[in-house]
Amino acid sequence: MKNVYFLSDAHLGSWAIDHGRTQERRLVRFLDSIKTKARAVYLLGDMFDFWCEWRYVVPKGYTRFLGKLSELTDMGVEVHYFTGNHDIWTYGYLKEECGLIVHTKPETVEIYDKVFYIAHGDGLGDPDRRFKFIKRVFHNRTCQVLFNTLHPRWAMWFGLTWAKHSRLKRADGKEPPYMGEDREHLVLFAKQYMKTHNDVDYFMFGHRHIELDLFLSKKTRMMILGDWITQFTYAVFDGEHMFLEEYVEGESQP
Numbered sequence: 001m002k003n004v005y006f007l008s009d010a011h012l013g014s015w016a017i018d019h020g021r022t023q024e025r026r027l028v029r030f031l032d033s034i035k036t037k038a039r040a041v042y043l044l045g046d047m048f049d050f051w052c053e054w055r056y057v058v059p060k061g062y063t064r065f066l067g068k069l070s071e072l073t074d075m076g077v078e079v080h081y082f083t084g085n086h087d088i089w090t091y092g093y094l095k096e097e098c099g100l101i102v103h104t105k106p107e108t109v110e111i112y113d114k115v116f117y118i119a120h121g122d123g124l125g126d127p128d129r130r131f132k133f134i135k136r137v138f139h140n141r142t143c144q145v146l147f148n149t150l151h152p153r154w155a156m157w158f159g160l161t162w163a164k165h166s167r168l169k170r171a172d173g174k175e176p177p178y179m180g181e182d183r184e185h186l187v188l189f190a191k192q193y194m195k196t197h198n199d200v201d202y203f204m205f206g207h208r209h210i211e212l213d214l215f216l217s218k219k220t221r222m223m224i225l226g227d228w229i230t231q232f233t234y235a236v237f238d239g240e241h242m243f244l245e246e247y248v249e250g251e252s253q254p
Contacts, residue, residue, distance in 0.1 A: 003037050004111055006235040008044035008120065008206025010228035011086065012062055015049075015164040017229060024065055027228055030247045031068045038077050040111075043100075044206035044225060045084025045120030050159035052089035057152045066098055073099030082107075084120035084207060086163055088138050089147075112239035114201040117193065121207035121224070125189030175209040187214065190222050202242065204235065213244045 011017065012024055031041070051059060073079050081100045083090060094100045106119035123135050137143050147155060181187050190203045194216060203222040211233050212224035223244060226233030232247045 001112070001239045002039035003034070004040045004042070004237045004239075005034055005038055006042045006044060006118075006204050006223070006225055006237075007228060007233070008082075008084070008225045009046045009209055010065075011046055011049040011163075012065060013049045013059065013160065014229075015160050017049075023229065024062070026232065026247070026249070028064045028068045029249075030232075030234075031072065033247075035072055035075060035077065038072070040078035040080065041072065042080045042118060042204070043082065044118065044204065045082045045122075046086045046206065047081070047084075047228075048087045049163045050156065051087035052147070052152075052155060052159060053091045053093045054148055054152055058093050059152075059156060069100060070098045080118075082118060082120050082206075085122040085135065085138070089144060108197075108200070111237065114237075115199050116202045116204055117190075117197075117200050118204045121186050121205035124205075125185035125187075125192070127185075178210050178212060181214070184208075184212075186224060187212075187216075187222065190216060190220075194220060202237075211244060 010023065010027055012027075013020065017023065034041070047065075048059070048062065069079055079098075079100050080103060081090075081094055082103045088104075090102060095102050103118075106117065106124075109116050109118060123132060126132070150158070178184060186203075186205050186208065193203075194200060198219075200220055203216075203220070205222070205224045206227075208224050209227040209229070209231075210224055211226040211231060212222070214222045216222050221242065223235050223242070225235060225244075233244060234247065235242060235244050237243075
């Protein structure tokens with residue numbers, strides 16, 4: 001029985017990350033190390049700091065990462081991509097050229113007889129009205145069409161600058177630490193969701209850039225996957241057991 005892997009939030013191409021090429025190579029080495037062991041890989045969003053496609057143009061760079069994803073799909077490994085709040089603007093390239101299965105909203109899926117609720121996590125349980133407004137604008141098809149009328153040179157500059165500003169306005173460029181079960185938005189969302197969906201075995205989220213492995217009940221477990229900027233963490237499910245691990249240059253450590 002082959003493994004299923006979950007990871008998120010590499011933010012490749014970020015102008016706020018000074019080790020971007022090293023970071024991408026490390027991610028590619030990880031994907032290469034699991035390619036013969038993987039049944040599926042779930043990428044839970046924000047793998048790029050800003051991704052936007054035009055009819056004949058895609059962002060510069062990421063060739064090692066995209067090439068490795070294409071190799072995995074050519075080998076028959078399912079690679080699922082859940083768009084986050086930094087990579088909403090994909091219109092077919094990742095599916096048609098790289099073979100990815102792209103998801104633009106949370107999904108409930110069955111993996112080895114277990115029920116998974118999988119999402120990037122942005123906006124879930126978060127009462128921030130400003131964030132919700134911006135998310136609606138970013139997802140609005142008319143706004144997307146208008147944005148794509150910009151020349152890629154200026155559109156990419158705008159997107160990467162916005163993303164850099166968003167990261168650097170936080171203390172040390174990092175997300176706030178875990179806020180506890182009674183304040184963490186994704187935990188509150190999962191608990192509320194469980195009230196009407198008691199069949200979920202695992203909630204899998206990205207977005208928060210923290211590592212969290214929490215039992216919400218005897219049956220239900222929730223994970224937030226950390227990131228691939230400084231933590232290099234991922235979850236692996238072997239059909240029976242789930243582990244949250246760290247990739248350390250060619251080997252996995254619990």
